[in-house]
Amino acid sequence: MKILEKEKLLQDESIHKTEFEKQWYFSLEDVAIYLQEDLSEVFYLNLPLNFDGKRVLTKCGTFEDIEKGRKKEPLSEFNKALLKARHFKK
Numbered sequence: 001m002k003i004l005e006k007e008k009l010l011q012d013e014s015i016h017k018t019e020f021e022k023q024w025y026f027s028l029e030d031v032a033i034y035l036q037e038d039l040s041e042v043f044y045l046n047l048p049l050n051f052d053g054k055r056v057l058t059k060c061g062t063f064e065d066i067e068k069g070r071k072k073e074p075l076s077e078f079n080k081a082l083l084k085a086r087h088f089k090k
Contacts, residue, residue: 002035004067004070009024009031015027015031015034016049016051020047025047026063028044028059029059031061039061043069044060044061044065045060045061046060
């Protein structure tokens, strides 16, 4: 799973974004391509974004909503064992 950083999203010109009510909203389609992940469960708003000079309603989400909605990878058996060992009472 790729680590997501808000500053990188703001600087990346391939990701369409807009500021709405003092928060940044990112095109979910662009972020999904960037992360190579399914973001279908992310809460979104339809906001107008400029694509080649045309305003198009696009599914957009905040950085926080994208982080919450990302599908987490299941833990491997080894990582599950590590978590159990970490919480083992001595």
